[in-house]
Amino acid sequence: MRNDLDVAVDTPAVIARGLARRFRVEWAVRDVTFVLPPRSVLLLVGPNASGKTTLLRLLATALRPTDGCGSIFGCDLVRDADAVRRLTALVGTSAGAYDLLTARENLRFAAAMGARPDAPVAEWLDRVGLTAVADTPVRTLSNGMKRRLALARAWLSSPRLLLLDEPYSGLDSEGLTLVAEMASDTTRRGGSVIIATHEWERGMKVADAVLALAAGRPVEVGPAAQLTAADLAAAAGGKR
Amino acid sequence: MNGFLRAAAVARKDLLMEWRGRQTITATGMVALLMILLLGFVLGSEPGRAAAVLWVALGFAAIVGIPRITQSEVEQQALETLLLYPGSREHLYWGKGAALLLMLSALLVALLLLLGVLFSVDVWTHGGALLGVGMLGIVGLSAIGTLLAALVLHVRGRELLMPLLLLPLALPVVLGCVRLTEAILAGTTSAPWLLVLVVFDLVYLLVCPILFEVVMDEA
Numbered sequence: 001m002r003n004d005l006d007v008a009v010d011t012p013a014v015i016a017r018g019l020a021r022r023f024r025v026e027w028a029v030r031d032v033t034f035v036l037p038p039r040s041v042l043l044l045v046g047p048n049a050s051g052k053t054t055l056l057r058l059l060a061t062a063l064r065p066t067d068g069c070g071s072i073f074g075c076d077l078v079r080d081a082d083a084v085r086r087l088t089a090l091v092g093t094s095a096g097a098y099d100l101l102t103a104r105e106n107l108r109f110a111a112a113m114g115a116r117p118d119a120p121v122a123e124w125l126d127r128v129g130l131t132a133v134a135d136t137p138v139r140t141l142s143n144g145m146k147r148r149l150a151l152a153r154a155w156l157s158s159p160r161l162l163l164l165d166e167p168y169s170g171l172d173s174e175g176l177t178l179v180a181e182m183a184s185d186t187t188r189r190g191g192s193v194i195i196a197t198h199e200w201e202r203g204m205k206v207a208d209a210v211l212a213l214a215a216g217r218p219v220e221v222g223p224a225a226q227l228t229a230a231d232l233a234a235a236a237g238g239k240r
Numbered sequence: 241m242n243g244f245l246r247a248a249a250v251a252r253k254d255l256l257m258e259w260r261g262r263q264t265i266t267a268t269g270m271v272a273l274l275m276i277l278l279l280g281f282v283l284g285s286e287p288g289r290a291a292a293v294l295w296v297a298l299g300f301a302a303i304v305g306i307p308r309i310t311q312s313e314v315e316q317q318a319l320e321t322l323l324l325y326p327g328s329r330e331h332l333y334w335g336k337g338a339a340l341l342l343m344l345s346a347l348l349v350a351l352l353l354l355l356g357v358l359f360s361v362d363v364w365t366h367g368g369a370l371l372g373v374g375m376l377g378i379v380g381l382s383a384i385g386t387l388l389a390a391l392v393l394h395v396r397g398r399e400l401l402m403p404l405l406l407l408p409l410a411l412p413v414v415l416g417c418v419r420l421t422e423a424i425l426a427g428t429t430s431a432p433w434l435l436v437l438v439v440f441d442l443v444y445l446l447v448c449p450i451l452f453e454v455v456m457d458e459a
Binding site for chain 1: 242245246248249250253256257260261312316317318320321322323324325326327328
C-alpha cells in the first residue's frame with residue numbers, strides 16, 4: 001500500500017538508534033532512540049539546552065551524528081544525506097531569509113533551489129497571508145511575517161518530514177492556525193512532523209507522541225494520550 | 241540542467257543583493273581606487289608601470305571583496321537554509337563564483353578606464369586583448385576566491401587569513417596577468433605566460449569545486 005507521497009505506508013518516518021552529537025567535549029544529544037511512524041506528529045519537549053534543536057538539525061542533516069545512526073523514510077542520515085534533504089524541511093528559530101530580497105524573491109529562490117522552479121509562489125504567499133507585502137524587502141517585515149515566510153518556504157517543498165523548531169514563537173493567532181494547518185497537511189499526505197517547543201500545551205493539541213529530553217538524553221518517550229499534564233510539565237521543565 | 245538552474249539562481253540572488261546593498265562593489269572599488277592613486281603617486285604614472293598597478297589594485301580589491309560573497313549568508317542566518325537545499329553543493333560554488341566573476345569584471349572595466357586616464361595608457365587600441373587577459377585573470381581569482389571564502393567562513397580573524405591564503409595561491413595568476421598586460425601594452429606577445437595563466441585557471445576550476453563541497457560539508 002502506498003500513499004500520495006509514494007512512500008510505503010509501513011516505512012517509519014524516522015528511525016533513530018543511539019543518535020548522539022558532541023560539540024568539542026560537550027554532548028548536546030546522546031543515546032536518542034525512537035521510531036516515528038508516518039502520518040504522525042511528535043512533540044519534542046525539554047528545558048533550554050536539552051538538545052531539541054540539535055536533534056532537529058541532526059535529522060535535517062545540518063549536523064552529522066558523532067555516534068549512532070538514523071534514517072528518514074528509509075534514507076540513511078549520513079550515506080543518503082541528499083535524499084534526506086529532499087524529504088525534509090527544517091524551519092528554525094531564525095527565518096533564514098535574505099533581507100535585501102522581497103518575500104516573493106525569497107520564495108522564488110527557494111523554489112529554484114529545491115528544484116521546483118515552477119512552484120506557484122503567489123499561491124504560497126497567499127496561503128501564508130503575505131500577498132500584501134509580497135514585493136516588500138524582507139528587512140522591513142515584522143518577525144511574525146518573517147516566520148510566515150519561513151513556513152511558506154518549507155511548505156513549498158512539500159516535505160515528507162517537517163521539522164519545526166519553536167514554531168509558535170512570534171506568531172499571531174492566524175499564524176498559529178497556519179502551523180496547525182501545515183502539520184495536518186503534511187500528515188494527510190503521508191508525512192510526519194516533529195515539533196520542538198516550550199509551549200507544550202499548544203503542541204499537545206496536535207501531537208500523537210512525545211519525546212522529552214533533558215541534558216541531551218531522552219527521559220520520556222510515549223504516546224501523547226498516555227501522558228498527563230503533570231508528566232509533560234515536569235519533562236518540559238527538565239525535572240525528570 | 242537542474243544544476244545549471246540552481247547555480248543561476250544563486251548567482252542571480254547574490255547579484256540582486258549586491259545591486260541593492262552595493263557593499264562588495266563599494267568596498268572593492270574604494271580599495272582599488274586608493275591603491276591606484278597611491279601607487280601612481282609613489283611610483284609615478286609612467287605607462288610602463290600600469291600593468292603592475294592594475295593587478296596589484298585588483299588583487300587587493302579581491303582580498304576585500306571575496307569574503308563578502310559568503311559572509312552575507314552568515315550575517316542573514318541563511319547559510320544553514322542554503323546548505324539544506326537538496327542537490328550538489330558544487331552548484332553553490334558555480335553560482336557564487338559566477339556572481340564574484342561578474343563583480344570583479346565590472347571592477348576590471350572601471351579600472352582599465354581609470355588607468356587609461358591616469359597612466360596615459362592606450363586602452364582603446366588594445367581593449368580586446370586587455371579584456372581577454374583580464375577575464376582570464378578574473379576567472380582564476382574567482383575560482384580560488386570562492387573556495388577560500390567558504391574556507392574562512394567561520395574563522396575568527398578571517399580578514400588576516402584571507403590575504404595569507406589568497407596571495408600565494410593567486411600569485412601565478414596575478415603574475416601571469418601582469419606580464420601579459422605589459423606585453424600587450426608594449427605591442428609584443430608572451431606565450432609562456434599565457435600558458436601559465438590558462439593552466440592555473442583550469443587547475444583551479446577543476447579542483448576548487450570539489451574542495452568547496454568538502455569545505456561546505458564541514459560548515
